[in-house]
Amino acid sequence: MPRFIEKQYKSIINKNKIIDHWFWTRYSINPYNGCQFGCIYCDARSDHYHMPEDFENEIVIKTNVGEVLDQRLTRARTFLPDVVGMGGVTDSYQPAEKKYENTRSILQVLARHQYPVHIFTKSTLVLRDLPLLEEIAQQTWCTVSVTITTIDPDKSIFLDKFAPAPAKRLDVLRQIKANAPHVQTGALLIPLVPFLGDDPKEVADLFTAVKETNTDYLMFGGAMTLRNRQADWFLRHLREAKPDVYQQYAELYQFTPNAESYDGRYVPTGDYIINQHEKLLALSQKHDLPHRIKRYIPNDWRKTNYKIAERMLNVSYERQMLGQSWEKLFWAAQNIQNLKEPIEAVAARGELGHIKNVRGHIKRRIEDILANKIM
Structure with missing residues (x-):
């Protein structure tokens, strides 16, 4: 109880x-x-x-x-x-x-x-x-x-x-x-x-x-x-109920079977x-079943920031899923949605490149989105 x-x-x-x-x-x-x-x-x-x-x-x-x-x-x-x-x-x-x-x-x-x-x-x-x-x-x-x-x-x-x-x-x-x-x-x-x-x-x-x-x-x-207390709990139950599967986990996560505490991979x-x-x-x-959630878009000065970040983070997610390079795009998007002002104002001052990780093709793509109002 x-x-x-x-x-x-x-x-x-x-x-x-x-x-x-x-x-x-x-x-x-x-x-x-x-x-x-x-x-x-x-x-x-x-x-x-x-x-x-x-x-x-x-x-x-x-x-x-x-x-x-x-x-x-x-x-x-x-x-x-x-x-x-x-x-x-x-x-x-x-x-x-x-x-x-x-x-x-x-x-x-x-x-x-x-x-x-x-x-x-x-x-x-x-x-x-x-x-x-x-x-x-x-x-x-x-x-x-x-x-x-x-x-x-x-x-x-x-x-x-x-x-x-x-x-x-x-x-x-x-x-x-x-x-x-x-x-x-x-x-x-x-x-x-x-x-x-x-x-x-x-x-x-x-x-x-x-x-x-x-x-x-x-x-x-x-x-x-798998990590620390959670790994110990799960693996103890797995070893007792499904010993064959437990051995498969030992290989997949590279831990020492029957160890006192978990020593394998995350x-x-x-x-x-x-x-x-x-x-x-x-x-x-x-199945035509989206694997991404449509985000909340505030109806204030953050609106464009969030829309641009959503596009970038959707691409970053799929790259991460497939083991491709994703970190630069991810951090550029995070920095955009953490801005304290509309990205349009930053662009109007010619300062998009001042946003961390916004450079090269990422910067050019944002400029194109803003110029053509592609959302």
Whole structure:
């Protein structure tokens, strides 16, 4: 049985130094620490996130979240409305939400301040708040991403047995599209779990199933990462339940089998990731199912900056997926969307080249976009 610990925090919202180029989030909020879904591969178990050690049984309930957030947004001097990511570390709609309603309280505040929202979840409970999410979508922008790592119910029981079954998550996508038409929604095949979530036929079936929900995208990227506590937890369960697959992981991640603590790689070796991405990109094209999320575009001086950055970051993403050079384009885009003024004003002064990483063909392309108003 989970143990709920109520704790008050001075701040509830975090501002990222750069906007996340996959999910378009500038800010992040986790209404709870710890997650009752307890997916065995979840990276939130790693030391990086400072979560409770008993991740799925010790759930920290952040108290007065609505009041704290409202005060922060009201008094903020450097905040501009931008995408708030919710559930990126722990699911905002885990079962605790039924009782504590932290996520609903936060969404009500964000709606009052007209901040766009990106929800990450595996839960059917998100359907409870569809009217509120539709309100946010009509005001600014709202996206719901539902993680589905496999549609095989037996594999799902091993990977995320406390979360709703894959069929129920697919139904969430259907219901959002049917009942909240302004909410952008899609599936996340993230992470791709080697040997358990990468069977070609099963992945193709997943694309077919997601396409049939009439959703907006199916995003993927990278194989499962392994590090410290998260790696130890996952590999212990894998060794006990699937010893043959455990040996395959030892080779793919180059760790010492049965070691006291994890000593392997963060990502798989060799061309595994690139080969998988090539297959996924082909499936995306075959099913006419976008693998990128349309970003929020503010209706203020940032408008052109964000549009240009979106184009550049979409290209950067695909290059990264295929193991091609992507860093210069990525950082040029990040620097553009972090400007404190419209890029048109920078260009009018002849200072595009003063933006870090904006030079050569990147600079010429931006000049062409601005001159011809190609967006």
